[in-house]
Amino acid sequence: MKGTNLGEFEELVLLTIASLNNSAYSVSICDEIERVTKRKVKLGVVHSSLNRLEEKGLVKSHLGDATKERGGRRKRFFEVSHTGKVALLKAKEQRDQLWSTIPDVVFQGIRS
Amino acid sequence: MEYYTGCGFSGYQVMTPQPPKWADKLLEWYCRKDKLEDLQGDLYEFFNRNVAEKGLSRARMIYFLDAVKFFRTYTIKKLKILGRMNSFRLFENYWKTSVRSIARNKLFSSINVVGLAISMSVGILMIVFVSELLSYDNFHEKSSRIYRVISSFEGVYNQGDPSNLASTSPFIAKKLKESYSGIEKVLLFRRNFSGDVRYGEKIITLQGHWMGDSFFDIFSFDVKSGNPGTMLAEPHTAVITETTAEKLFDEEDPMNKVITINGEDEFTITGVVADPPKNSHIQFDILTSFITYENDQTEDGSDRYLKVTNMWMYHVYLLLHENTDPSQIQDHLDQICEEENAKSDRYEVGFYLEHLSEIVPGKDLSNQVGPTMDFNIIYIIGGLTFIVLLSACFNYTNLSIARSLRRAKEVGIRKVVGARRRQIFTQFVLEAVILSLAALVLALGLFYIIRPEFLSMDIDDTVSMVIRPVYIAYFVFFSMLVGVIAGFLPATFLSKIAALKALRDPGRLKLFTGVNLRKILIVFQFTLSIAFIIGATISYQQYKYAVNFDLGYNTENILNVRLKGNDSELIKSSFSTVPGVEAISKSAFILSSGNIWGATLKYDDPLDSISTHLNYVDENFIDLHDFELLAGSAFPIRVNTENEEHIIVNELVLKRFNMGTPDEAIGKVMDVDGEKMAIIGVVKNFQHAMIESDQHEFIFRYVPDNFYYVNLKVQSGDMISLIHNLEKKWRKIDDVHPFEAEFFEDKLQEAYSEYQYYFKIIGFLAFLAISISSLGLLGMAVYTAESRIKEISIRKVLGATERNLIYLLSKGFILMILMAGLIAVPLTYYLFDQLVLSDVANRISIGFMELSMGVFITMLIALLTVWWQTNRAARANPATTLRDE
Numbered sequence: 001m002k003g004t005n006l007g008e009f010e011e012l013v014l015l016t017i018a019s020l021n022n023s024a025y026s027v028s029i030c031d032e033i034e035r036v037t038k039r040k041v042k043l044g045v046v047h048s049s050l051n052r053l054e055e056k057g058l059v060k061s062h063l064g065d066a067t068k069e070r071g072g073r074r075k076r077f078f079e080v081s082h083t084g085k086v087a088l089l090k091a092k093e094q095r096d097q098l099w100s101t102i103p104d105v106v107f108q109g110i111r112s
Numbered sequence: 113m114e115y116y117t118g119c120g121f122s123g124y125q126v127m128t129p130q131p132p133k134w135a136d137k138l139l140e141w142y143c144r145k146d147k148l149e150d151l152q153g154d155l156y157e158f159f160n161r162n163v164a165e166k167g168l169s170r171a172r173m174i175y176f177l178d179a180v181k182f183f184r185t186y187t188i189k190k191l192k193i194l195g196r197m198n199s200f201r202l203f204e205n206y207w208k209t210s211v212r213s214i215a216r217n218k219l220f221s222s223i224n225v226v227g228l229a230i231s232m233s234v235g236i237l238m239i240v241f242v243s244e245l246l247s248y249d250n251f252h253e254k255s256s257r258i259y260r261v262i263s264s265f266e267g268v269y270n271q272g273d274p275s276n277l278a279s280t281s282p283f284i285a286k287k288l289k290e291s292y293s294g295i296e297k298v299l300l301f302r303r304n305f306s307g308d309v310r311y312g313e314k315i316i317t318l319q320g321h322w323m324g325d326s327f328f329d330i331f332s333f334d335v336k337s338g339n340p341g342t343m344l345a346e347p348h349t350a351v352i353t354e355t356t357a358e359k360l361f362d363e364e365d366p367m368n369k370v371i372t373i374n375g376e377d378e379f380t381i382t383g384v385v386a387d388p389p390k391n392s393h394i395q396f397d398i399l400t401s402f403i404t405y406e407n408d409q410t411e412d413g414s415d416r417y418l419k420v421t422n423m424w425m426y427h428v429y430l431l432l433h434e435n436t437d438p439s440q441i442q443d444h445l446d447q448i449c450e451e452e453n454a455k456s457d458r459y460e461v462g463f464y465l466e467h468l469s470e471i472v473p474g475k476d477l478s479n480q481v482g483p484t485m486d487f488n489i490i491y492i493i494g495g496l497t498f499i500v501l502l503s504a505c506f507n508y509t510n511l512s513i514a515r516s517l518r519r520a521k522e523v524g525i526r527k528v529v530g531a532r533r534r535q536i537f538t539q540f541v542l543e544a545v546i547l548s549l550a551a552l553v554l555a556l557g558l559f560y561i562i563r564p565e566f567l568s569m570d571i572d573d574t575v576s577m578v579i580r581p582v583y584i585a586y587f588v589f590f591s592m593l594v595g596v597i598a599g600f601l602p603a604t605f606l607s608k609i610a611a612l613k614a615l616r617d618p619g620r621l622k623l624f625t626g627v628n629l630r631k632i633l634i635v636f637q638f639t640l641s642i643a644f645i646i647g648a649t650i651s652y653q654q655y656k657y658a659v660n661f662d663l664g665y666n667t668e669n670i671l672n673v674r675l676k677g678n679d680s681e682l683i684k685s686s687f688s689t690v691p692g693v694e695a696i697s698k699s700a701f702i703l704s705s706g707n708i709w710g711a712t713l714k715y716d717d718p719l720d721s722i723s724t725h726l727n728y729v730d731e732n733f734i735d736l737h738d739f740e741l742l743a744g745s746a747f748p749i750r751v752n753t754e755n756e757e758h759i760i761v762n763e764l765v766l767k768r769f770n771m772g773t774p775d776e777a778i779g780k781v782m783d784v785d786g787e788k789m790a791i792i793g794v795v796k797n798f799q800h801a802m803i804e805s806d807q808h809e810f811i812f813r814y815v816p817d818n819f820y821y822v823n824l825k826v827q828s829g830d831m832i833s834l835i836h837n838l839e840k841k842w843r844k845i846d847d848v849h850p851f852e853a854e855f856f857e858d859k860l861q862e863a864y865s866e867y868q869y870y871f872k873i874i875g876f877l878a879f880l881a882i883s884i885s886s887l888g889l890l891g892m893a894v895y896t897a898e899s900r901i902k903e904i905s906i907r908k909v910l911g912a913t914e915r916n917l918i919y920l921l922s923k924g925f926i927l928m929i930l931m932a933g934l935i936a937v938p939l940t941y942y943l944f945d946q947l948v949l950s951d952v953a954n955r956i957s958i959g960f961m962e963l964s965m966g967v968f969i970t971m972l973i974a975l976l977t978v979w980w981q982t983n984r985a986a987r988a989n990p991a992t993t994l995r996d997e
Contacts, residue, residue, distance in 0.1 A: 026154045051186045073153030
């Protein structure tokens, strides 16, 4: 069913929010994803993805303080909700499970 | 650079970079309150970053783009107005109910969609066709000020029936240029230049016009090189198109190169233009300067060139000044006509101004410059299309009204809850529009199936029938219009239903003042079908009649080969060695296929002249074509150096000049275009023109210079290799022009292709009409059978036989079709007998066969349709149908 599964980008955003811990708002999330993945991330994409995550109940948000470079406007900070954490853990579990079943020979000789 | 320092309302105007105000406004206008603050904040943050990295203007640009890009479903405000507008919210509901109702009644929806699609495909065809025609010549920048002068000529031979010409005389151009103001440019040219153009080793055949030097000042053709104002000003200069340049010069620059035309005249290339667009009524590969031609015409000092009646090959176009009133120019022209007509009583000329946009589509004129389309044809085809469309709309109307009982409860409840009549009306019209939009998709598919057929009717040099993006908008509008027309009546009926009645006892609802209307609509549809089938039958019969008409001479196994400027004797001697060729004659043109040549003929009274039709033929022609000689003989062999002495005439000539019996006429001397010639033979009358015209006075002359065809009498089991052998011989003599041979019989069929087109178009429309009306009938039959199933079952229980029941159910339909036949037969008979075929000299008589065919076919199809359904109903087991009550 729609909404239970995490999309790849959604998972990325969710993980970033978790890693930024309390200072996650759209611009910082953008920057962080760009830093880690080295790919250009559009604000619009992050924004709509945050909106989706919030609709699904995977993240919670609240407004923070005003800053001057934002023309006196407040930031909306995001944190991962309980459901979000469960979803992330579930995703990780699935992955770990798959990783554990891969025989060593498959990755022989490859280093990241 | 200073950054923003806090509150926006500080009194100090700090010089900080600001995003564009109006982009901000836009964002604030559409964005939801709860999303606005942080979104705008984010954008500001990025803006400041971009200012530092990319500069202010780029940053402002990006800010604006972002503001636009964030217009998304989750960011926009719920429109307050929408909330208040019930009808808009209801729209959603209408949509849902409509789609559900369409999906529930699969049979009826598909009958409607298919019927609409079939007729709409023709509608689309018409839209594309007419739009393309209307786009003709609209690419010229000054098109609003361009006019041309057209003429009419009424001479002795066509009194009461003046020729209307797209051409006019050079005299007019001179007169307008010299004596009148208000005209910025006058263009005079001679159409149909054709020649073999040689450059170096290459020879190609090109078509074009002798073009006046103001051509490029008036028209906006895309000049690639050369000076548009002067490139046709000098004698012996030519302008070629890019395609021509490529063919003739390959990679070389054609400018200032010298080409040879027809082996003698040398022309310098002074310009290259892009190929004329398809929607230009002036088409050309090459333009040669008109002054070259003009000098040639006037150098012998004769005044023929500037005679007002020299009006068959020349065209005059005018570019008026911005503030010139065209009626003023027309007054000038009228004045010129008056002066000229006063000078002679042998003819009467007229000159008229025609705007560029009226050329294609336009009036039915002779001597057109390029392809055109008669406006009347558009009206006729458009009218027929409209009728077929209407027929499909009626299907929808009929079926919806018939089934409206089932929707009555829905309407009742809507009304109780507070729906207004207008809203219900809207709902049902919307339903029809949804269906017609669905039909549009199917219709587009059908369009691509019928398009090649349409193009094959000899109009592919006029239109290309390619769908341009803007047409899609026309199509959607068109299909919505169809939907509204189709849905209008059912919507009116349904919205009239009184809520209380509908809910209390829907069975007793009397909304069927519609019953009679429905019958009328069905009768209309079948009248149409029958009429179209009869029309198609008649035009097919007439075509067959025309092709098999006994012309009075033999056309079988005769192969006509165009000489294309080659020496007739040379070709003849070369072809005569090919096995299978039995005899060879030479002639000027092919008889009976639309061409007519004329000359003035006199006998003993110098004042009594007629215009006779003629052909130039050699000594073998009469024999080869089996003309029946009533007296005298065919021509003796003639050498070009001798004087022309003999003519062969037909009986009508003898009758016209009272020359007695054929035998008496032999040896009498006649005056042909001022030369004396003796009658050497008399042939029986034959049909030398197309069969629309009567037989006419006709003479054969023998002038070797005027041969353009050789006629081969061939006899071979293997025509293909015979023609192949002929082509080989041809190549040896002429390797520039392709070998062009055609059997006489094929040529005749081609000449009568017009009838074939009528047959095709009417036949196709007949097919559409019958499909649509049968679909409608099927729907009605299903509905009738369904709604009377209980009655039928009870009758059956009480002892009615299946045959009784089928009769009972189909009686009404059969009556309607008979009625349609009663209307259609006399109507079509009158239409074809009195209007369409009335001018045709040799025509079929419309008999019982032709007329009954339509009724018979329609009846058969309708009966099968009805029988299929009623049979099912009649066979149903009463136990199952009566059980559930």
